[in-house]
Amino acid sequence: MHDGSGRIIVRGLSKSYGPVHAVRDLHFTVEPGTVTGFLGPNGSGKTTTLRMILGLVTPTAGTATINGLPFHQLPNPASVIGAVLDAQSFHPGRTAQNHLRCYAAAMNVPDEQADRALELVGLTPAAKRKPSGFSLGMRQRLALATALLADPQVLVLDEPANGLDPEGIAWLRNFLKAFAASGRTVLMSSHFLREIEHTVDQLVVISRGQCVYDGSIDQLRAQQQSRALVQAADPGALAAKLQESGFRVESLPDGRLAVLGA
Numbered sequence: 001m002h003d004g005s006g007r008i009i010v011r012g013l014s015k016s017y018g019p020v021h022a023v024r025d026l027h028f029t030v031e032p033g034t035v036t037g038f039l040g041p042n043g044s045g046k047t048t049t050l051r052m053i054l055g056l057v058t059p060t061a062g063t064a065t066i067n068g069l070p071f072h073q074l075p076n077p078a079s080v081i082g083a084v085l086d087a088q089s090f091h092p093g094r095t096a097q098n099h100l101r102c103y104a105a106a107m108n109v110p111d112e113q114a115d116r117a118l119e120l121v122g123l124t125p126a127a128k129r130k131p132s133g134f135s136l137g138m139r140q141r142l143a144l145a146t147a148l149l150a151d152p153q154v155l156v157l158d159e160p161a162n163g164l165d166p167e168g169i170a171w172l173r174n175f176l177k178a179f180a181a182s183g184r185t186v187l188m189s190s191h192f193l194r195e196i197e198h199t200v201d202q203l204v205v206i207s208r209g210q211c212v213y214d215g216s217i218d219q220l221r222a223q224q225q226s227r228a229l230v231q232a233a234d235p236g237a238l239a240a241k242l243q244e245s246g247f248r249v250e251s252l253p254d255g256r257l258a259v260l261g262a
């Protein structure tokens, strides 16, 4: 059933490429009105997951739904979900405004809405310029404007902060927070917590295709703050004792123990 909420639900999502398990049994929910960061190092499975949500890659197992439906069953996908996946290349002969109007025409969206998308990303003053002369930040904003053309409920952005300077990151943060504050949904990936930590409400952390954290950014900060590093003559015995007492303990490569909740 189409539930109209803009909620993304991922259940048991997996993708293998031959022997490579790119994504393994992922479960998470992205709530409307929030910005969710999908964090993990390069090669951890972020792009594959986003592509499965967008119906571009077929899962080996599991499901991803938006508004309760898989992407391909959405009645009008463009008005539900907008995405920026790759660093986009733009037609060398077209101005920013023409680029957007061409996409708009292909999507049956009126020119005024294309101009509005340009305004939303702050590019109206550059409307008559060609993107070939744009900074990386401006090109990212033009790509974002393309994703906003049909006024979607949900934005999915693969590494949108990659390569941006602090000013560009601050602009993106304000934009995405305002977008989410209007009740819509943002899912953005990053391989660098610092790029997104002030933007996201929720964080899903992925490592080697598996979810290793799913919760609020505040909770994660609290956990990190209450993490104590302990050196012991017999780390194994101490770890067992601490675990008996209800602490979560991780062994670090240097032999120390990281004690969570201490």
Ligand code: ADP
Binding pocket: 017, 020, 021, 022, 040, 041, 042, 043, 044, 045, 046, 047, 048, 049
């Ligand atoms: P991330 O976006 O986190 O960098 P990816 O989803 O791109 O990670 O890749 C996850 C893993 O899947 C990597 O080991 C990558 O090499 C592999 N992979 C991704 N796409 C393909 C593909 N089309 N064919 C084979 N392996 C792939």
